[in-house]
Amino acid sequence: MSLSEVTERISRKLEAKGAQPDRQKIESRLRRLVEEFGVNTAEAERTVTGDLAREYNLTGVGSTSTELRQMSEIVPGEWVTIEGKIVALTPSLSPSIAQNGIIADSSGAMRFVAWARGDPPAMEYGHWYRIESAVVDEYKGAPNLKIHSGTTIARMEKDAPLLPSITPIAELKPGVGSVRAKVIQNWEVSHDRMLQTGLLGDETGTIKFVIWKEEGKDKLELDTVYNIFYATVDEYNGRLSLALNTAMYISDEGDIEVGRNETEIQGALVHIAPGSGLIKRCPVEGCNRTLSRQNYCPVHEIQPEFRYDLRLKAVLDDGIQAKNILMQREVVERLAGITLDEAVGIAETNPLGMDEIFYRIRNAVLGRYYTCSGNEFGGRLLVDSCSPATFKPEELAGLLNRAGGEAA
Known part of the structure; x- marks a missing residue:
């Protein structure tokens, strides 16, 4: 390994602790130890790192550890040596990145990124590598392995199978x-x-x-x-x-009894949004986008062989907060009392066409109270089931009495 690479590695360690080291001085110290006094590179690195840590009054700045670490033990802020298998390679979105993907060992896996300026050797999918002096930082809340100019990568003649542990x-x-x-x-x-x-x-x-x-x-x-x-x-x-x-x-081939982490909301449907009712979808496999009234798909353009569907985009208000909800065909059919086939038949014979279905569904559900449950994503409740809420006069009376007491 060249002294410039060792210099870079020492500099990064000190910078990670908040120091602003002079790279030229670091390399000068290393050269003096190695070239004038015959100290081997590893010992020179330890000596210079320790001296600078004392000068900058830093703690926890050690030399590069060659102790092999398990990925499950690694936390951001460490310099590590690992052995792992490349289990995924992903396209690089920046010219500054030579490679990125996922590396795994028997204890776990993590993302990695290899910076192009370090000119690292390309790693191949499915092969094992020993990676020394990589730095671990945090990316999107998780440890992320960074391969820089001071990192060494060596391919291993190893073909051990990995059995990833399943996480609930x-x-x-x-x-x-x-x-x-x-x-x-x-x-x-x-x-x-x-x-x-x-x-x-x-x-x-x-x-x-x-x-x-x-x-x-x-x-x-x-x-x-x-x-x-x-x-x-x-x-x-x-x-x-x-x-x-x-x-x-x-x-x-097995099956799973899925446990539901569902949200349940009870309230009044106070708004039916445009795009509700009878809609058209793109028939191209894998698309399923909603078409415009002119049968236009933003990806596949005009689609005369569209397919019909029912949905309801609405706002459910429980008196405290309003929640955007989305119901698919099966729920809409039960709630509005109209099937997809019936809706298509009406739309194709009524002068208002698909607008007639929008009005019928809106009139059937707007202002009524429902209990809806489903999974929440992106601030919207994706409704799995919805049923009319039972009106309880005694609860209303209690609320009115409480409101009157607060006003007094």
Whole structure:
């Protein structure tokens, strides 16, 4: 390893502790020890690091540790040496990044990024590597391995199988996770690059998943159980989701009794939003987007062979807060008392067309009280079930009495 690389490594350690070291002075000290006094590079690094730590009054600044660490033990802020298998490589979105992906050992897995300025050797998917003097920081709430100019990478002649441990959905945290879960919902995709999104569940709860369009990636089948290894676990607005582009997923013949972490809200439907009622969807496989009145899909353009669907976008108010809700066809049919076939028949023979269905559904549900339950995502309740709320006169009287007492 060159002295400039050792200089860079020492500098990064000191900077991580808040110091502003002079790289030229560091390299000068190293050269004096190595070239004038014949000290080996490792000993010179330890000496210079210790001297500078005392000068800057820093603690916890050691030399590069060659002690092998398990990934499950690693926390942000450390310099580490690990041995792991490359289980995923993801496209680099910046010229400053040479490689990124996921590396795993028997204890766990984490994301890594290799910076291009360090000119690191390219690592291959499915192979084991020993990585020395990498720094661990935090990315999206999880440890992230950074490979820089002072890091050494050596391919290992090792082919040990990895058996990732399955984590219950309720115990997932940001980073990398493996689950055994069932596909319980497919949702309409909201982005041109998105292949599929929906809801996965196991015995402990549910979680949103997404698969982005990428060569070799297939959609998951509804009501099928999958073993999903090395998915990326992200957090947004306090909620976790699984991105499966880094993952390998294999269908399982078994079944899962999905535990529901459902939200239940009772209140009045105070607003029916445009886009409710009878709608048209794009028939192209994997799309399912809502079409305009002119049968136009924003991705696949005009689609004369569209398919009809029912949905309800509304606001449910419980007197304290208003919640945006979304109901799919089965719930809308039960609530509004009209089937999809009946709605299509009316729309095709009535002068108002699809607007007639909007008005009929709005008149059937607006202003009425319901108890709705489902999963909350992005500030919206995705309703699984909804039933009319039972009116209890004694409760209303109690509320009126309490209101009168407060006013007095």
